[in-house]
Amino acid sequence: MTKEDIITLPNPHLRQKSQRVGFISDEIKQLVLAMEAATISWDDSRDHEVGVALAAVQIDQLYKVVVMRNDYDNKEDRTFTAFINPEITKFEGKIVEDYEGCLSVPTVYGKVPRYSKVRVRATGLDGKKIFVTATGFLARIFQHEIDHTNGIVFIDHIKDDPEAFYKLNEAGELDKLNYETDVAQNSLLWE
DSSP, rough: OOHHHHHHOGGGGGGOOBBBBSSSOOHHHHHHHHHHHHHHHHHHHHHOOOOOEEEEGTTTTOOEEEEEOOOOOOOTTTOOOEEEEEEEEEEEEEEEEEEOTTTTTTTOOOEEEEEEEEEEEOOTTTSSEEEEEEEEHHHHHHHHHHEEEEHOOOGGGGOOOGGGGEEOTTOEEEOOOOOOIIIOOGGGGGO
8 A cells, every 4th residue: 555545635535434343354454554554655755744643544444443653753663553443532631722734635734723631442453452541742643533533634623714724835844824725715625
């Protein structure tokens, strides 16, 4: 699998809810490997970005499966952890606005409000339960990816705020998007 297998808006599948995984079959294990490969391929094509996670729906597979890079601060780390049927069991902390991007929303970034702490329950590839208390950026990643499994894309949280949108310039810095020309004209993103 490569970056070309990652679907992007306005693909309607990104707005569909994924189904729970009942049994961790060889097919699901192969799906996880494909998701990791697609993320690495996308990552290799970018100078200033790191692919930190991917939901199965992003490669057009409607399963509640998420992979997360083990060290998202290190682009050289190409190891991941799989979370099967992840769900947030508790939102905690305060709501913080911070920048998010998405492999399925190319070139658009947003300042998205998210809880600063979440508790997550999932199943690992070995079939054992995983319980995570995530804070900061990790909490943001979990919320973003679990949203994907529910048919929600990060722009849905900010689509009514023209000041919340950004793009990455050639130096790898975020510049504010012009809402009139860069965002509003691309109405396909909001469908």
